[in-house]
Amino acid sequence: MNHNQQSALIMIFGATGDLANRKLFPSLYRLYKKGRLSQFAVVGVGRRTLTNEQFQQNVVNSVAEAIPNSSDLETFASYFCYHSHDVTDSSSYLTLKNIADDLDEKHNLGGNRVFYLAMAPEFFGPIAIHLKEDGLTDVTGFKRLIIEKPFGHDLKSAQELNNQIRTAFSEDEVYRIDHYLGKAMVQNIETIRFSNAIFENLWNNRYISNIQVTSSEILGVEERGRYYETSGALRDMVQNHMLQMVALLAMEPPIRLTPDEIRSEKVKVFRAMRPVEIDEVNEYFVRGQYGKGSIEDIEVPEYRSEQMVDPNSNTETFVAGKVMIDSFRWAGVPFYIRTGKRLETKSTKIVVQFKDIPMNLYDRPDQEITPNLLVIHIQPEEGITLHLNAKKAGQNMEATPIKLSYANTGIASINTPEAYEKLIDDSIKGDATNFTHWDEVALSWSYVDKISQAWEKTPATNYPNYASGTMGPKEADELLEKDGFFWWPINQFEVDVC
Numbered sequence: 001m002n003h004n005q006q007s008a009l010i011m012i013f014g015a016t017g018d019l020a021n022r023k024l025f026p027s028l029y030r031l032y033k034k035g036r037l038s039q040f041a042v043v044g045v046g047r048r049t050l051t052n053e054q055f056q057q058n059v060v061n062s063v064a065e066a067i068p069n070s071s072d073l074e075t076f077a078s079y080f081c082y083h084s085h086d087v088t089d090s091s092s093y094l095t096l097k098n099i100a101d102d103l104d105e106k107h108n109l110g111g112n113r114v115f116y117l118a119m120a121p122e123f124f125g126p127i128a129i130h131l132k133e134d135g136l137t138d139v140t141g142f143k144r145l146i147i148e149k150p151f152g153h154d155l156k157s158a159q160e161l162n163n164q165i166r167t168a169f170s171e172d173e174v175y176r177i178d179h180y181l182g183k184a185m186v187q188n189i190e191t192i193r194f195s196n197a198i199f200e201n202l203w204n205n206r207y208i209s210n211i212q213v214t215s216s217e218i219l220g221v222e223e224r225g226r227y228y229e230t231s232g233a234l235r236d237m238v239q240n241h242m243l244q245m246v247a248l249l250a251m252e253p254p255i256r257l258t259p260d261e262i263r264s265e266k267v268k269v270f271r272a273m274r275p276v277e278i279d280e281v282n283e284y285f286v287r288g289q290y291g292k293g294s295i296e297d298i299e300v301p302e303y304r305s306e307q308m309v310d311p312n313s314n315t316e317t318f319v320a321g322k323v324m325i326d327s328f329r330w331a332g333v334p335f336y337i338r339t340g341k342r343l344e345t346k347s348t349k350i351v352v353q354f355k356d357i358p359m360n361l362y363d364r365p366d367q368e369i370t371p372n373l374l375v376i377h378i379q380p381e382e383g384i385t386l387h388l389n390a391k392k393a394g395q396n397m398e399a400t401p402i403k404l405s406y407a408n409t410g411i412a413s414i415n416t417p418e419a420y421e422k423l424i425d426d427s428i429k430g431d432a433t434n435f436t437h438w439d440e441v442a443l444s445w446s447y448v449d450k451i452s453q454a455w456e457k458t459p460a461t462n463y464p465n466y467a468s469g470t471m472g473p474k475e476a477d478e479l480l481e482k483d484g485f486f487w488w489p490i491n492q493f494e495v496d497v498c
């Protein structure tokens, strides 16, 4: 067998849900078409009653919708079967085991099993325990557990969940999804840093003045009000995606590009994050909640009028913060993070602002000198721009801002896997680099727990405090202004596509 091909039984809990239909089936299809899945079978699990044929048709429909012009859909779907099973019903796991054993034998899957928990988090622990107790994890090959977010609600619940999972799976068998780690340009952070002499030498507090990480969304809370009310932007985005990006930006070069070495460097960053004590939260963090407004000429309602949302909700839909990393490399350099729903633009970008040079001969009142910036465009466009100053054309000695641009839209990007595709492929291969280790999860929860505790103690009195279609509350601007900085206008940074 080609070592790029994988064989495994993939069991998806929550196979009738949104994530499975929108992300997992299309990702499995792409892997199948690329020949990355050689021998495989998928068992879908959900509560509703479906025949295998109906389930296979769902798979066909979801792939066709996600991937126009897809082919071989019926053959692909024939690898799927469905089992209606309430995961809270202990008696039904034995049937599931028999189905898994039969498929293993029929498709010669080598006893390899991947359990994907695409369900509400309260089920994660009980499912893991049942998988062990009812023998589904007694396999001759590998067994792996892929777990969706959120991994807990705070440190205490995350610890309880981890203990439950660890009764059935060892740490190296647990793949905690953070889909940002599957994004091509997030993975590029390491490559940009560690394969370019010009950056790594400057990547410290002597040359960098601040780093800004923004992940803004146009969408509101949609149909997820019930979940979001218990989460808010802090738990939904900051505890995981935003802090993971900070860790990749701030970590020391690992001695090797292995999962253990990379994770161990990231863990050191989390340990070096300056804790924000409850009485300091207002100094470092800002929260917001969207009011009504207009986005792309469409009027949208305020958060408090959304489905399943308390009309007096205190849930934040926006967070901006200043993360300080007390390490030799980063002392004194603020990492500003900002994320929110119903903002002006859908964009994730990292702006690295370099310090001004000690004396700039071109710094005159009549001309514009901008600091050097490295912008990493994560989505929707992918690329890198480096903002420099160069001589203005003509007979003068004036400088003007210019930009070197790389867009990840060429031939290479046609084969760039989507985040979920990459992560599923990695988990079947057994590469845990782009999944979060328990130590990272625990440390990031302990960082955000103090912030959420402070916010729960003092509910916001000014919600809604930003209009939909803006870039958040004015306090987010003030957070940087008091340090002498401002948010770079990310919607004006573009990668030039040739």
Ligand SMILES: NC(=O)C1=CN([C@@H]2O[C@H](COP(=O)(O)OP(=O)(O)OC[C@H]3O[C@@H](n4cnc5c(N)ncnc54)[C@H](OP(=O)(O)O)[C@@H]3O)[C@@H](O)[C@H]2O)C=CC1
Pocket (backbone or CB within 6 Å): 013, 014, 015, 016, 017, 018, 019, 020, 045, 046, 047, 048, 085, 086, 087, 088, 117, 118, 119, 120, 121, 148, 149, 150
């Ligand atoms: N959707 C998304 O874009 C994202 C989702 N996630 C995470 O993925 C997970 C799933 O989310 P999503 O797909 O949106 O959720 P959905 O509500 O769309 O789907 C839930 C799934 O769980 C099944 N289910 C619920 N209760 C039971 C039960 N007692 N026994 C068996 N099956 C049950 C449902 O089956 P049935 O309806 O047949 O009962 C359905 O298949 C969550 O943890 C979420 O946080 C993470 C990032 C993005």
Ligand SMILES: O=C1O[C@H](COP(=O)(O)O)[C@@H](O)[C@H](O)[C@H]1O
Pocket (backbone or CB within 6 Å): 149, 215, 217, 236, 237, 348
């Ligand atoms: O994990 C989540 O991420 C999405 C944003 O993901 P993106 O890839 O579109 O940037 C966010 O909408 C959602 O609330 C959150 O749970």
